[in-house]
Amino acid sequence: MTPQTPPFHRLLSFYSNLSPNPDTQTIRLQDSLRGNLALGLDFPVAFAIAVGRHLFLKNTSFFSLNIHVPSVSTKATLLDGIAVEEKKSYSCSELVGLAGMNGWAGQADAVGVWALAADVHTGRIEGEDVVAFQKGTLLREIERRRRDRSQVLPLWRGGPISVSGHSWFVGKLFGVEVYQEGEKNE
Numbered sequence: 001m002t003p004q005t006p007p008f009h010r011l012l013s014f015y016s017n018l019s020p021n022p023d024t025q026t027i028r029l030q031d032s033l034r035g036n037l038a039l040g041l042d043f044p045v046a047f048a049i050a051v052g053r054h055l056f057l058k059n060t061s062f063f064s065l066n067i068h069v070p071s072v073s074t075k076a077t078l079l080d081g082i083a084v085e086e087k088k089s090y091s092c093s094e095l096v097g098l099a100g101m102n103g104w105a106g107q108a109d110a111v112g113v114w115a116l117a118a119d120v121h122t123g124r125i126e127g128e129d130v131v132a133f134q135k136g137t138l139l140r141e142i143e144r145r146r147r148d149r150s151q152v153l154p155l156w157r158g159g160p161i162s163v164s165g166h167s168w169f170v171g172k173l174f175g176v177e178v179y180q181e182g183e184k185n186e
Contacts, residue, residue, distance in 0.1 A: 005136070006074075006075035006076065006136070007075070007076055007077050007080065007134060007135055007136035008072065008074045008075055008076060008077055008136065009069050009070065009072060009075070009136070010135070010136025010137060011077065011133075011136045011138070011139060012027060012057075012067065012069045012072060013025070013069060013136075014035055014139035014140060014143075015027045015031045015032050015035040016031065016067075016069050018031040018034050018035050018038075019031045024068075025068065025069040025070055026060065026066050026067065026068050026069070027054075027066065027067040027069065028065075028066055029050055029051070029054050029065050029066075032049075032050035032053055032054060033046055033047055033050045033174070034174050034175070034176055035050075035139070036049050036050055037170045037174055037176045037178060038143045038146065038176050038177075038178060039116060039139065039142050039143060039146060040116075040142070040145075040146035040151075040152070040153045040158075040159060040160075040178055040179065041153065041158045041159070042155070042158060042159055042160040042161065042166060043160075043166070043169065043170070045158040046158075051065075053067070054066075054067060057072055057074075059071045059072060077109065077133060077134055077136065078099070078102050078105050078106040078108075078109035078110075079099055079102070079106060079109055079110060079113065079130060079133055079134055080102070080134055081101065081102065082098045082099055082101060082102065082106075082130075082134075083098070084098065084127040084130045084131060085127045086126075086127040086128040086131050087127060087128075088126075088127045089119075089122070089124035089125065089126050089127065090114075090124060090125050090126075090127065090130070091123065091124055092110075092111060092114045092115075092118070092123070092125075095110045095111075095113070095114050095125060095130065096110045096111060096114075098110070113125070113129075113130065113133050113138070115153075115157040115158060116142055116153075116157075116158075117129045117133070117138060117141075117142055118157075119151070120151050120152060120153065120154060120157075129141070146178050146179065147177060147178065147179075147180060148179070148180055148181075148182075149163060149179050149180070149181060152179055160179070163179050164179075164181070166178070166179065167179040167180060167181075
């Protein structure tokens with residue numbers, strides 16, 4: 001992705017890079033599912049979000065759920081334009097209040113970003129994470145956080161019921177390393 005790549009396309013590239021052919025910049029349903037699992041989501045939640053993404057953004061053909069990233073008409077994230085301080089942390093309600101300028105869809109996006117990126121111990125999201133989302137670079141950072149067990153998403157935010165069972169299941173079936181015991185973030 002180049003610096004001129006729109007932020008929303010950068011977010012989508014996280015998923016297209018999981019494809020066996022990342023040069024095509026096409027996201028298959030299984031790429032979306034693997035990406036959602038790498039972000040720490042439980043399988044049913046990850047699957048539902050992947051299907052929703054593909055039904056909403058599909059653009060390759062009537063019979064295909066694939067998403068060709070450069071052809072997606074959306075360029076900016078729904079949090080584009082909200083002013084956050086990078087050195088400040090925000091609660092979910094504070095972030096939703098700031099996103100109000102972008103309507104209910106922006107507020108829903110704020111809840112989603114908060115649920116994925118907020119610290120599991122404090123419940124607050126760092127301003128730098130919001131800015132990274134606005135720039136389209138946040139998903140790789142979240143994937144890195146989910147490698148070990150220090151930031152396991154709680155069930156009510158889409159996390160797994162059984163951490164070790166989930167880690168084993170997604171590792172064996174999808175090749176996704178998440179919530180590994182004894183691993184440390186680098």
